[in-house]
Amino acid sequence: MTSIGPSLMCADMGNLKSTVRELDQAGVDFFHLDIMDGLFVPNFTMGPDLIKQIRPFTDKPFDVHLMVMKPEDHIDLFIEAGADMISVHAEAATHLQRILQNLRNKGIKAGVALNPSTPVEELEYVLDVVDYVTVMTVNPGFAGQKFIPLMYKKIQRLRELIDKEGYNIQIQVDGNIGFHTIPEVIKNGADMLVCGTSCLFKKELSLKEAVQQLNTFLEQRNPQKEGMI
Ligand code: DX5
Ligand code: ZN
16 A cells, blocks of 8 residues: 655656656656755755646646745645645644644644654644654755654654654655665555655656556565555
8 A cells, every 4th residue: 555656856857847747647646746945955956837747647636845934825826727736744734723624624644754863742732633744764865865763653652652642644755765775664654655766766767667566565575565546
């Protein structure tokens, strides 16, 4: 039951349309679109116009990860651009419950992202308006970083919290998700993998080959894998 979502910030920006088409045909489950404002994180990536341009090239869900301050001010722009799912950072939202409720009211899957140091208990009083939690397994802002080992324990804690409270909430992991980290993040309760330079965008493989390699790896460890989005 593990789903694969390419992190398009790692893709060749000069060939994004063909990349999206290729990944769609290779059988990915969703597309992860990192948005950065240079304030919440010290980097910039893509904007709503780019998302609009690639929208027609796949029907798979667009999962927009807002690494921005005051995310509530920007949600409508990304919905209009074609987002199906939006995660906002708990650390950037003054009124997190209201933002998540608004996302749901607009028919968008409501996600909350947590920086590595933010405890899962932060979510205790919004679990009823959350569809998925993005556990940052690196410090947000850049691809190619190293997995933070304590995040294994955090994923397990989050899964325990969700299951104890009886919610149907998916756990997405984002950052250095590769063959060396996937078995343990799945074992501890993650079910949505954001795949960047660590397992998908590799010079030595075509995108189709990389997706096949990943799916084979998952099937060997997780025979009932099927896209769950
Ligand atoms: C980090 C981004 C990610 C990810 C990229 O802010 O949210 O999408 O790190 O993938 P990797 O870590 O494999 O290069
Ligand atoms: Zn991300």
